[in-house]
Amino acid sequence: xxxxxxxxxxxxxxxxxxxxxxxxxxxxxxxxxxxxxxxxxxxxxxxxxxxxxxxxxxxxxxxxxxxxxxxxxxxxxxxxxxxxxxxxxxxxxxxxxxxxxxxxxxxxxxxxxxxxxxxxxxxxxxxxxxxxxxxxxxxxxxxxxxxxxxxxxxxxxxxxxxxxxxxxxxxxxxxxxxxxxxxxxxxxxxxxxxxxxxxxxxxxxxxxxxxxxxxxxxxxxxxxxxxxxxxxxxxxxxxxxxxxxxxxxxxxxxxxxxxxxxxxxxxxxxxxxxxxxxxxxxxxxxxxxxxxxxxxxxxxxxxxxxxxxxxxxxxxxxxxxxxxxxxxxxxxxxxxxxxxxxxxxxxxxxxxxxxxxxxxxxxxxxxxxxxxxxxxxxxxxxxxxxxxxxxxxxxxxxxxxxxxxxxxxxxxxxxxxxxxxxxxxxxxxxxxx
Numbered sequence: 001x002x003x004x005x006x007x008x009x010x011x012x013x014x015x016x017x018x019x020x021x022x023x024x025x026x027x028x029x030x031x032x033x034x035x036x037x038x039x040x041x042x043x044x045x046x047x048x049x050x051x052x053x054x055x056x057x058x059x060x061x062x063x064x065x066x067x068x069x070x071x072x073x074x075x076x077x078x079x080x081x082x083x084x085x086x087x088x089x090x091x092x093x094x095x096x097x098x099x100x101x102x103x104x105x106x107x108x109x110x111x112x113x114x115x116x117x118x119x120x121x122x123x124x125x126x127x128x129x130x131x132x133x134x135x136x137x138x139x140x141x142x143x144x145x146x147x148x149x150x151x152x153x154x155x156x157x158x159x160x161x162x163x164x165x166x167x168x169x170x171x172x173x174x175x176x177x178x179x180x181x182x183x184x185x186x187x188x189x190x191x192x193x194x195x196x197x198x199x200x201x202x203x204x205x206x207x208x209x210x211x212x213x214x215x216x217x218x219x220x221x222x223x224x225x226x227x228x229x230x231x232x233x234x235x236x237x238x239x240x241x242x243x244x245x246x247x248x249x250x251x252x253x254x255x256x257x258x259x260x261x262x263x264x265x266x267x268x269x270x271x272x273x274x275x276x277x278x279x280x281x282x283x284x285x286x287x288x289x290x291x292x293x294x295x296x297x298x299x300x301x302x303x304x305x306x307x308x309x310x311x312x313x314x315x316x317x318x319x320x321x322x323x324x325x326x327x328x329x330x331x332x333x334x335x336x337x338x339x340x341x342x343x344x345x346x347x348x349x350x351x352x353x354x355x356x357x358x359x360x361x362x363x364x365x366x367x368x369x370x371x372x373x374x375x376x377x378x379x380x381x382x383x384x385x386x387x388x389x390x391x392x393x394x395x396x397x398x399x400x401x402x403x404x405x406x407x408x409x410x411x412x413x414x415x416x417x418x419x420x421x422x423x424x425x426x427x428x429x430x431x432x433x
Contacts (some may be wrong), residue, residue: 033091038086039085040055043082052070079111081109090107090111111393126249140238142240148175148177149174149208151209151211152181154264163211177197209263211266214245223251240270385416390414391411392414407429
């Protein structure tokens with residue numbers, strides 16, 4: 001152990017390394033092996049396999065303890081540590097002498113349940129998802145060629161610098177409007193909501209980028225605030241959310257129309273690259289030139305044909321002369337042709353009239369013959385000619401029943417060829433039934 005030296009004044013003066021070593025030994029004696037519980041914050045795993053993170057109290061206290069878990073201890077874990085996870089750590093308190101920082105060297109870790117913030121995150125995500133704020137059907141497509149892009153972030157943050165750098169490199173033709181807002185702390189949620197509302201009210205941009213650099217769950221908590229999430233979901237402007245690193249997921253990411261893994265990626269997704277646009281324009285230009293050239297060639301060929309026709313006007317005059325002669329012949333023949341057609345029509349009508357007259361006469365004659373035959377069949381004279389006689393009372397009244405006869409009555413009998421007067425001698429009615 002390095003002891004303090006005596007100064008000229010007689011006071012003991014510690015060297016930095018000696019003081020840190022003394023403190024480290026004191027801590028080792030006072031806290032040889034301890035168990036501490038809290039929430040993981042800012043967890044990272046180095047390429048060497050060592051793990052580094054912070055440990056915070058679950059009740060939201062500002063105290064934080066830096067922790068280091070070396071590869072051998074990390075290899076014994078049966079779960080994957082994550083942001084906001086509540087754990088219990090067993091290890092020793094030490095001083096990291098190169099920076100003079102207090103750290104907790106973790107020898108063992110066991111899960112103690114999800115952290116308070118993470119529990120709030122899961123509950124709020126489930127409730128908002130049930131309301132449909134994260135539905136894929138509500139997502140809108142980004143404008144293909146935005147002229148102006150809005151950025152909601154901290155004016156002093158690295159995220160704004162990343163976005164501006166990416167847009168200047170990728171799409172320098174796009175204008176950028178910044179809506180500054182704090183992105184961390186208790187004042188961040190209402191400020192972010194105001195910035196989003198201002199951008200929508202002004203309606204001066206085509207798409208909004210909501211961006212922030214990486215951090216722990218606590219650092220990014222403003223983007224899990226319900227007010228901010230609802231403002232993102234209700235935005236009339238399409239929103240691209242690029243908060244944290246690729247592994248960080250916030251509720252604003254889920255509510256936005258498009259999630260980007262980083263602020264730089266958000267800028268690249270929102271604006272098409274200038275080089276790609278120039279290539280597309282070059283392709284359109286080539287196609288337009290080809291179609292224009294083809295059209296010009298077609299018109300040139302047509303012009304050549306017309307020029308050839310104009311170079312021999314006599315041919316055109318001859319064609320017109322022949323056409324006029326043909327029209328004159330048709331005009332001269334038209335009246336004669338019309339008279340012939342009318343004559344044929346009259347002859348046809350005359351024939352139809354004669355046939356109709358003959359048909360009518362034949363039908364009338366047939367009808368008269370039928371009526372004559374029926375009349376002859378009903379003539380009483382024909383009946384008398386078949387041997388029948390007709391009795392009357394002498395005054396022309398017909399006798400049709402023996403009830404009108406009585407012995408001694410005189411009657412007249414009409415036969416086919418004459419009449420005779422007779423007297424009834426006896427009446428014999430037919431027997432009934």
